[in-house]
Amino acid sequence: MASALPIKTLDKSGNEITSVGFKRFGFDSEVKIDILRSLYLRPHYAVSTLKSADIDDEAQETTHHAVFTQGHSAYQSKSIFHPDTNSISYTTLSRFPPVTLLPPSARKRILVTGGAGFVGSHLVDRLMLLGHEVTVIDNFFTGSKTTVSHWVGHPNFELVRHDVVEPFMIECDQIYHLACPASPPHYQFNAVKTIKTSFMGTLNMLGLAKRTKARFLISSTSEVYGDPEVHPQNEEYWGHVNPIGPRACYDEGKRVAETLTYGFQRQDGVNVRVARIFNTYGPRMNPYDGRVVSNFIVQALKGEDMTVYGDGKQTRSFQYIHDLIDGLIALMNSDESRPVNIGNGDEFTIGEFAELVRDVVEKVQDEDGDKRSRRVDIVYKPIPTDDPQKRRPDTTRAKETLDWQPKWTVRMGLEEMVRYYKAKMAEGSL
Numbered sequence: 001m002a003s004a005l006p007i008k009t010l011d012k013s014g015n016e017i018t019s020v021g022f023k024r025f026g027f028d029s030e031v032k033i034d035i036l037r038s039l040y041l042r043p044h045y046a047v048s049t050l051k052s053a054d055i056d057d058e059a060q061e062t063t064h065h066a067v068f069t070q071g072h073s074a075y076q077s078k079s080i081f082h083p084d085t086n087s088i089s090y091t092t093l094s095r096f097p098p099v100t101l102l103p104p105s106a107r108k109r110i111l112v113t114g115g116a117g118f119v120g121s122h123l124v125d126r127l128m129l130l131g132h133e134v135t136v137i138d139n140f141f142t143g144s145k146t147t148v149s150h151w152v153g154h155p156n157f158e159l160v161r162h163d164v165v166e167p168f169m170i171e172c173d174q175i176y177h178l179a180c181p182a183s184p185p186h187y188q189f190n191a192v193k194t195i196k197t198s199f200m201g202t203l204n205m206l207g208l209a210k211r212t213k214a215r216f217l218i219s220s221t222s223e224v225y226g227d228p229e230v231h232p233q234n235e236e237y238w239g240h241v242n243p244i245g246p247r248a249c250y251d252e253g254k255r256v257a258e259t260l261t262y263g264f265q266r267q268d269g270v271n272v273r274v275a276r277i278f279n280t281y282g283p284r285m286n287p288y289d290g291r292v293v294s295n296f297i298v299q300a301l302k303g304e305d306m307t308v309y310g311d312g313k314q315t316r317s318f319q320y321i322h323d324l325i326d327g328l329i330a331l332m333n334s335d336e337s338r339p340v341n342i343g344n345g346d347e348f349t350i351g352e353f354a355e356l357v358r359d360v361v362e363k364v365q366d367e368d369g370d371k372r373s374r375r376v377d378i379v380y381k382p383i384p385t386d387d388p389q390k391r392r393p394d395t396t397r398a399k400e401t402l403d404w405q406p407k408w409t410v411r412m413g414l415e416e417m418v419r420y421y422k423a424k425m426a427e428g429s430l
């Protein structure tokens, strides 16, 4: 195994990133990056930038915890196999990262639908560390319990298997409605279920927001702009969507979800927020989810050819997950109820992007002393139907009303995601 590496992450202005989030609109979302990393990267990467004082504190806490638990020094679940009865017994002892102790007046009850998904799990980490009470509902179709398992058992956390197409009752102050398959192969796998999730799921969650007077935020998408005739895309653009094509279940699903959201705002006074999220990547993205960033990294790490669809001239603009979470939390707590694009304006052709990913994978492999048998090739495959040709967010509104702009360079985010997938490979789960 590689020795501990100091990870120094520089933002777009060349300043070191030591924390994510910020205090805005009375809501503090700032968290140290090392604490967040410890929730998704392996320890030899995650603790490498901690100062020795932090490590001493950690050691002391470990000792106290061990005394408290009467001498048991390992803090994971234990299993004992009983061959005589062919049964297995489990013991679970959970230890959680410290969360902020908020006064009851500041602590919010927050529902996150799709909270076990890629975006949801990062939002949950942030909200939990900040000391809020978080309930996750997820049907685990594309989400996974493992993304939030480090919070199971915490008194501020609840995880419920539930499909948003059915009503759900709870008292809450804020609803982040993220539930919906998001990768093109997944959402096209069962198109009827996808549009049903967008419509029925959003209807149910808006009904809940109306009853509880909770503030409601929906994760919409850049796909509402379809294959755009305007570039870059701002929120005033009405889009160019094929309503009967294979992507329509998602594009039109999200469009109708926005329509419902503003219907509830006009008719019932529901306090709504609409985030139009552009291509986002980061740790915990399912390696087999079929989207371009996960495909390219996994292919390059496994020494397989990287598959560019079409001629690779179509463009996308990629944002790192922590920037998105900053934007979602800022939007939820702001007064902006119009749709807001949340994305990174750094635009690449997919061909250029394949080369960048290959470079980043090789850099991390070299740092870790890994041997490569060969340089992977870039190969070309047919382009999917209705694949948008250009995509780049105009984020002027987010800048003006949220004072939010993405900070992470695409390269820095990719490095972290490569380390995450490398750890998965080392565990044998990729």
Ligand SMILES: O=C(O)[C@H]1O[C@H](OP(=O)(O)OP(=O)(O)OC[C@H]2O[C@@H](n3ccc(=O)[nH]c3=O)[C@H](O)[C@@H]2O)[C@H](O)[C@@H](O)[C@@H]1O
Pocket (backbone or CB within 6 Å): 182, 183, 184, 221, 222, 223, 277, 278, 279, 280, 290, 291, 292, 293, 295, 296, 307, 308, 309, 310, 314, 316, 350, 383, 384, 387, 388
């Ligand atoms: O993030 C967004 O704004 C929206 O669009 C994306 O859809 P798409 O941009 O098509 O995302 P990918 O499947 O990652 O594809 C990006 C581009 O890479 C290409 N691609 C994909 C995979 C691959 O192996 N090779 C490849 O060249 C695709 O054809 C496409 O042109 C996401 O899938 C949606 O969840 C999201 O709402």
